[in-house]
Amino acid sequence: MRTVDYSDRDHYKTQAFPTPFHERTAALNQQHCWGRWKDYITANSYYDTATEYFAARNACSVFELTPMTKHGISGPDSLAFMNRLVTRDMAKLKPGRVGYSVWCNDEGRVIDDGTIFHLQEGVYRLCSQEPQIDWLMTSSIGFDVRIVDETHDIAGLAFQGPTSCAALKRMGLAGIENLTPFGIQTFDFAGTRLTVSRTGYTGDLGYELWIDPEYALELWDRLFEAGKLHGIRAIGSAALEILRIEAGFILAGVDFLPAHQAVRPDRTRSPFELGLGWLVHFDKPYFTGRQALAREKEAGSRYVFARLDIEGNKPAHQSFIFDKNKRFAGTVTSATWSPSAKANIALASLEAPHGEPGEELLAEIYYQRELKWSRVMAPCRVVEGVSWDPPRKRQTPPADF
Amino acid sequence: MTKRAVVIGAGHNGLTCAAYLAKAGHEVTVLEAGTEVGGAAATHEFAPGFKVSTSAHLLYLLDAEIIRELELEEHGLALAAENLDTVALDTGGRHLLISGDHINAEAVSREDREAMVRYRKRMLRFAKVIAGLHDQVPPRLASGERSDAWSLARLAWAIRRLGRKEMREFLRIAGINIYDILEEQFDNELLKGALSLDGVLGTHLGPRSNNSVFAALHRMSGAINGKPGALALPRGGMGAVSSALAQAAKSLGVSIIFDARVGQIDVSEGRAIGIILATGETMPADAVVSNADPRTTFLDLLGARHLDAGLTRKVSQVRQDGNAAKLHLALDGLPEFPGLERERLGHRLVIAPDLDYVERAFNSSKYGEHSAEPVMEITLPTIHDASLAPEGKHVLSAVVQYAPRHLNAGWETAKAGFEERCMNTLQRYAPNLREQVTASELLTPADFEARFGNAGGHWHHAELALDRFLMLRPTAGTAQYATPLDGLFLCGAGCHPGGGVMGHAGRNAARVISGGASE
Numbered sequence: 008m009r010t011v012d013y014s015d016r017d018h019y020k021t022q023a024f025p026t027p028f029h030e031r032t033a034a035l036n037q038q039h040c041w042g043r044w045k046d047y048i049t050a051n052s053y054y055d056t057a058t059e060y061f062a063a064r065n066a067c068s069v070f071e072l073t074p075m076t077k078h079g080i081s082g083p084d085s086l087a088f089m090n091r092l093v094t095r096d097m098a099k100l101k102p103g104r105v106g107y108s109v110w111c112n113d114e115g116r117v118i119d120d121g122t123i124f125h126l127q128e129g130v131y132r133l134c135s136q137e138p139q140i141d142w143l144m145t146s147s148i149g150f151d152v153r154i155v156d157e158t159h160d161i162a163g164l165a166f167q168g169p170t171s172c173a174a175l176k177r178m179g180l181a182g183i184e185n186l187t188p189f190g191i192q193t194f195d196f197a198g199t200r201l202t203v204s205r206t207g208y209t210g211d212l213g214y215e216l217w218i219d220p221e222y223a224l225e226l227w228d229r230l231f232e233a234g235k236l237h238g239i240r241a242i243g244s245a246a247l248e249i250l251r252i253e254a255g256f257i258l259a260g261v262d263f264l265p266a267h268q269a270v271r272p273d274r275t276r277s278p279f280e281l282g283l284g285w286l287v288h289f290d291k292p293y294f295t296g297r298q299a300l301a302r303e304k305e306a307g308s309r310y311v312f313a314r315l316d317i318e319g320n321k322p323a324h325q326s327f328i329f330d331k332n333k334r335f336a337g338t339v340t341s342a343t344w345s346p347s348a349k350a351n352i353a354l355a356s357l358e359a360p361h362g363e364p365g366e367e368l369l370a371e372i373y374y375q376r377e378l379k380w381s382r383v384m385a386p387c388r389v390v391e392g393v394s395w396d397p398p399r400k401r402q403t404p405p406a407d408f
Numbered sequence: 409m410t411k412r413a414v415v416i417g418a419g420h421n422g423l424t425c426a427a428y429l430a431k432a433g434h435e436v437t438v439l440e441a442g443t444e445v446g447g448a449a450a451t452h453e454f455a456p457g458f459k460v461s462t463s464a465h466l467l468y469l470l471d472a473e474i475i476r477e478l479e480l481e482e483h484g485l486a487l488a489a490e491n492l493d494t495v496a497l498d499t500g501g502r503h504l505l506i507s508g509d510h511i512n513a514e515a516v517s518r519e520d521r522e523a524m525v526r527y528r529k530r531m532l533r534f535a536k537v538i539a540g541l542h543d544q545v546p547p548r549l550a551s552g553e554r555s556d557a558w559s560l561a562r563l564a565w566a567i568r569r570l571g572r573k574e575m576r577e578f579l580r581i582a583g584i585n586i587y588d589i590l591e592e593q594f595d596n597e598l599l600k601g602a603l604s605l606d607g608v609l610g611t612h613l614g615p616r617s618n619n620s621v622f623a624a625l626h627r628m629s630g631a632i633n634g635k636p637g638a639l640a641l642p643r644g645g646m647g648a649v650s651s652a653l654a655q656a657a658k659s660l661g662v663s664i665i666f667d668a669r670v671g672q673i674d675v676s677e678g679r680a681i682g683i684i685l686a687t688g689e690t691m692p693a694d695a696v697v698s699n700a701d702p703r704t705t706f707l708d709l710l711g712a713r714h715l716d717a718g719l720t721r722k723v724s725q726v727r728q729d730g731n732a733a734k735l736h737l738a739l740d741g742l743p744e745f746p747g748l749e750r751e752r753l754g755h756r757l758v759i760a761p762d763l764d765y766v767e768r769a770f771n772s773s774k775y776g777e778h779s780a781e782p783v784m785e786i787t788l789p790t791i792h793d794a795s796l797a798p799e800g801k802h803v804l805s806a807v808v809q810y811a812p813r814h815l816n817a818g819w820e821t822a823k824a825g826f827e828e829r830c831m832n833t834l835q836r837y838a839p840n841l842r843e844q845v846t847a848s849e850l851l852t853p854a855d856f857e858a859r860f861g862n863a864g865g866h867w868h869h870a871e872l873a874l875d876r877f878l879m880l881r882p883t884a885g886t887a888q889y890a891t892p893l894d895g896l897f898l899c900g901a902g903c904h905p906g907g908g909v910m911g912h913a914g915r916n917a918a919r920v921i922s923g924g925a926s927e
Binding site: 142149295 | 707712714715717718724885892
């Protein structure tokens with residue numbers, strides 16, 4: 008079952024469609040706080056953002072993923088195709104594993120980032136923020152591959168938090184505790200196949216659940232039944248935003264401009280400029296942007312991606328960053344107060360050579376107190392590592408709650 | 409430093425490039441898949457004793473400097489005829505004889521005759537701007553290199569020095585269609601039809617297509633023995649030009665290997681290190697130089713997996729589908745075109761009775777059909793060169809358009825029908841021609857592709873148009889003869905300055921390879 012039917016000639020009259028979980032999410036959405044995510048209506052917040060956030064960090068949380076763009080790639084040349092598409096070495100991604108990567112245009116600028124599921128030998132699923140079908144088709148010239156947009160064929164839930172494994176076990180997913188980070192496992196579920204990957208966008212123990220949309224409500228109900236004693240809660244995108252900044256994950260369109268959306272090519276970023284140099288493997292077959300990236304590696308990058316720890320508690324939303332001499336050094340792309348790290352954190356794009364860990368900088372923060380705007384030049388420091396990185400993220404089997 | 413260079417394809421540009429590379433002291437091997445040199449610049453026997461230029465039959469762009477520097481005349485290049493006039497054929501026998509800027513026919517008004525003088529003068533002046541670019545390695549737009557800036561400045565100056573009024577006119581017409589500018593200047597339909605042919609021959613363009621003025625200027629941008637815009641017939645057909653180039657190359661130390669089909673370009677660590685023959689044999693090289701068309705070079709010989717996806721898309725979208733066919737007739741005597749004196753039969757005869765006729769002929773090709781009433785450029789080379797046919801016999805060589813590469817019906821089924829259409833058209837101008845035909849041959853773009861390996865069968869490898877010229881030919885990023893892959897170079901008609909038997913692409917490429925501009 009497809010959740011959105013574009014063969015219906017009147018489909019255009021609907022701008023955003025309900026998701027396969029809508030019946031359940033609507034019942035829980037006390038605020039009626041909805042937003043649009045690509046072709047769908049999804050919850051920004053159900054109760055209040057803080058409650059939802061703490062569910063994810065201290066119990067378990069359910070975030071709906073159906074609108075995430077999903078592309079299926081198969082065919083005799085699928086490995087060669089994937090290797091030419093993305094910067095990391097796909098030959099190392101074994102079946103049953105998930106890999107995070109970026110892919111670039113000819114100029115070595117990031118088009119988007121996403122997760123690649125190696126579902127079975129030679130069959131891949133690429134999940135990304137932005138629809139990539141055009142670029143995938145372009146990249147397929149000269150390769151024997153089949154590419155489909157399967158966004159509407161798969162319903163998805165992100166189930167994250169320290170008690171998530173225990174809840175899944177209770178739901179009947181035998182052996183789920185043995186799934187290692189970035190692993191994929193499938194289960195028989197209510198007469199269909201449930202795919203579970205140990206992946207997520209919260210930087211914590213967590214899973215993503217993928218199922219035929221027809222079984223979406225059944226999955227939801229069984230999950231919430233099993234999770235009742237594990238503190239399960241539905242969460243919206245507002246809570247997820249705090250979670251992902253704590254985890255240090257970048258977001259397309261926020262922390263970088265997807266290259267295909269750029270009118271001004273110099274506004275785009277290379278993987279090196281997003282702190283993702285570790286994803287660029289030069290010792291593998293040619294990939295799009297390789298030559299440009301090799302040149303950049305030689306000549307140096309223009310920008311440096313940095314994580315900042317800022318004094319005070321006022322989030323540095325969209326702040327300018329200055330060096331100690333008050334010279335412009337860059338801008339903040341994402342900022343939040345981190346409830347778990349008890350820190351005022353931000354992700355920033357700094358002009359090279361700024362951004363060395365330990366560098367002292369200033370964030371120009373505008374804030375409002377009782378309708379009065381003020382400005383503070385808050386000292387901040389470039390930090391190494393992310394604000395939220397608990398050992399349980401990697402632990403297998405996870406602790407049983 | 410002496411380099412080992414392997415040139416893929418013994419087309420005229422490949423030979424030219426090889427000769428210049430050898431001249432610069434490099435060690436050069438040319439690998440030819442077939443058994444003859446020249447690629448499409450060839451002469452072949454299409455019926456026992458009857459020989460003809462396989463594709464292009466007129467010579468007008470081959471550079472005098474190349475002839476001199478490679479001593480082509482010493483190596484056998486000779487012209488059977490030069491300064492050919494154009495005869496615009498009329499079914500009623502009221503043909504026009506166009507000799508340079510002069511029209512010898514009472515059917516044309518004094519105004520048209522005066523307009524012709526102005527038209528020819530202006531077109532030749534503008535063609536000179538294009539001619540000035542032929543021997544240049546196209547500049548890159550944002551490289552910051554002084555040589556690129558200098559090239560661009562030279563181009564700007566060449567246009568500016570036309571003078572304010574002429575510069576404006578050049579910029580006005582260079583990108584537009586020849587239909588409009590001929591309508592602006594002439595009344596006589598037959599004259600306009602014949603002149604429009606210069607803008608569409610060998611291309612996928614009709615007179616109303618943009619770029620047809622540019623194609624006409626490109627065609628007029630050569631010179632034969634110092635005479636700009638002149639047309640000549642090489643003695644022995646176009647293959648003789650290639651033979652002379654091959655002789656010149658050999659005398660400079662180039663070795664040419666036949667029956668050597670290249671299967672792929674050998675790549676190691678992001679560099680072309682040689683070629684692998686279809687037989688599996690490898691041949692190492694410091695420079696691999698491809699005379700093949702861009703699509704074949706990048707997508708077949710190299711392969712998309714060695715290229716960026718964006719560039720692959722650009723290459724795959726270069727317009728390479730040919731639209732011109734070639735008709736060859738063996739005649740047991742000199743044909744008669746009523747109203748045309750015998751001594752004029754040796755000129756270039758064209759069937760393009762009016763602008764709309766040409767445009768209609770083109771229309772069908774847009775939708776995968778050949779023209780019902782084709783346009784033609786006809787020569788009778790045997791009048792000037794008896795070596796091409798048995799004594800007393802003649803050859804009629806005609807470029808016939810339009811014959812799109814991809815025909816809805818498929819060429820296998822439609823070929824005979826198209827040849828019949830061509831014969832019907834010819835019969836209207838030469839009623840007794842059919843009885844004189846002892847053998848015939850029609851070569852379609854599909855045949856050219858099969859014979860010469862140029863994907864699409866286009867005469868110029870890639871469409872000749874402003875968006876595929878200079879730094880955009882064949883694509884931005886591959887227009888300087890070097891490619892993104894170190895060690896791989898292009899030297900074919902798909903590069904600047906394009907197709908037609910001219911040799912510049914090969915010569916410019918040799919300069920880049922020798923100069924190490926890409927290293």
